[in-house]
Amino acid sequence: MFWDVHTHVRKGNTTDESSVFNLNVPDHLCRCGLDLQNSFYSLGIHPWKIYPELLSEHLRFIEENICFDSVKTVGECGLDRVCDTPWDLQIRTFAGQIAISEKYGKPLVIHCVKAFDELLAFKKELNPSQAWIIHGFRGKPEQTEQLIRHGLYLSFGACFNEGSLRKVPLERLFLETDESAIPIKEIYQKAAEVRGITTDVLTGQINPLLLFQ
Helix, strand or coil, X not given: CEEEEXXXXXXXXXXXXXXXXXXXXXXXXXXXXXXXXXXXXXXXXXXCCCCHHHHHHHHHHHHHHCCCCCEEEEEEEEEECCCCCXXXXXXXXXXXXXXXXXXXXXXXXXXXXXXXXXXXXXXXXXXXXXXXXXXXXXXXXXXXXXXXXXXXXXXXXXCCCHHHHHHCCHHHXXXXXXXXXXXXHHHHHHHHHHHCCCHHHHHHHCCHHHCCC
């Protein structure tokens, strides 16, 4: 099975491909729940799209919908030092989604830009029981090793640091298309080549269902 653990392109699951489609709450507030049957979903508030006057409503919306069997993860959510959203608002929004992840036993899909020290401090303080998955990871091997030591999972998209990909234990590795039009099978083929293994070995190892309820 070719798993696309994070995508912004709605796809139906097939006999050899499954994907987790990202539903950003401000964009999908009126539509979530209408079609939650033939795909898997992630539901969250992106740090670029936090509206303080609606934050309580949006967090409540996530909590009301997170128990759908097809909603597998919370996110993408996280911390971004280069966007315009006030830092304190990012922290409050991220903390709210961590709490939902823990309460309902759903892994967390994380967007993190130039804020890994703060992210790891959060993780150390909260000691979450749910998996934290850094999506679209492009960091260097040294950062990869640090995140792996702290128990995080890393998801790589179409563009990645090859040295970092080699550093990740297969049981902590995911692949994704994110917003790319590149087929997930091509990303698997590229990753397998970098790892020096076959795509069959890679697909046999990458199984997010082990984390999903």
